[in-house]
Amino acid sequence: MPTEKPAISGNGSPGLFASAFEYLVDTGQRNVLFLDVMRQRGLQYREHIAETAPHVLNYAVELIIDGRTLQRPVNYGLVRVAPPRGVEIDNGRRPFVVIDPRAGHGPGIGGFKADSEIGVAMKAGHPCYFIGFLPEPMPGQTIEDVARAEAVFIEKVIALHPEADGKPCVIGNCQAGWAVMILASLRPELFGPIIVAGAPLSY
Numbered sequence: 001m002p003t004e005k006p007a008i009s010g011n012g013s014p015g016l017f018a019s020a021f022e023y024l025v026d027t028g029q030r031n032v033l034f035l036d037v038m039r040q041r042g043l044q045y046r047e048h049i050a051e052t053a054p055h056v057l058n059y060a061v062e063l064i065i066d067g068r069t070l071q072r073p074v075n076y077g078l079v080r081v082a083p084p085r086g087v088e089i090d091n092g093r094r095p096f097v098v099i100d101p102r103a104g105h106g107p108g109i110g111g112f113k114a115d116s117e118i119g120v121a122m123k124a125g126h127p128c129y130f131i132g133f134l135p136e137p138m139p140g141q142t143i144e145d146v147a148r149a150e151a152v153f154i155e156k157v158i159a160l161h162p163e164a165d166g167k168p169c170v171i172g173n174c175q176a177g178w179a180v181m182i183l184a185s186l187r188p189e190l191f192g193p194i195i196v197a198g199a200p201l202s203y
Contacts, residue, residue: 101174167192
C-alpha cells in the first residue's frame with residue numbers, strides 16, 4: 001500500500017526561499033519609492049516656504065492692499081483674482097471676497113482649483129477678490145487689528161465696484177468664518193450675503 005507524501009517535503013524549500021526573497025525585494029523597492037516621494041515632498045515644501053508670499057492659489061492675482069502698510073499693520077493682504085482664459089467677468093455684478101482660513105492649511109485653500117469658491121464665482125461672471133496672509137504675523141498683531149484690516153479691504157472692494165448690483169458676498173473659511181461674523185456684527189453695512197464654510201460657530 002503506497003504511503004502519502006508529507007505536506008512539506010525537502011523539495012519545497014527552494015520555493016519557500018524564492019518567495020521570501022521575492023517578498024524582501026518587493027519590500028525594499030517599495031521603501032525606496034516611499035523615500036523618494038518623501039524627498040520630493042521635502043524639496044517642494046522648501047521651495048514653497050522660500051516664496052515671499054507662499055500660497056496654493058491656482059490663479060494669477062494682483063495686489064490691491066498690503067496690510068503691512070496700514071496704520072495698524074497686519075500680515076494680511078487683499079488681491080484681485082484674474083479670471084482664467086475664456087472666463088468673462090461682469091464688473092456690474094456683485095463682487096465675491098474669499099477670506100482664507102488661518103488654521104494650518106496654507107493660504108489659498110479657497111481657490112486652489114477650478115471648482116473652488118473662487119472658480120465657481122468667476123464662472124458665473126462675478127469679480128473675485130481674495131484676502132490671504134503671510135506666514136508670520138506682524139509684531140503685536142491682534143485679532144482686532146485683522147478685523148479692522150478686513151473692513152478696510154472690503155471697503156476698497158466696494159469702492160472699486162460702485163455700479164455693482166449688490167454689496168460684496170463674503171466667504172469665510174474655517175477660522176475666517178467666525179472672524180467675518182464678528183466683523184459683520186460691527187460693520188453690517190459692508191456686507192451682502194455672508195457664507196461661512198466649516199466655521200466653528202455656536203448658534
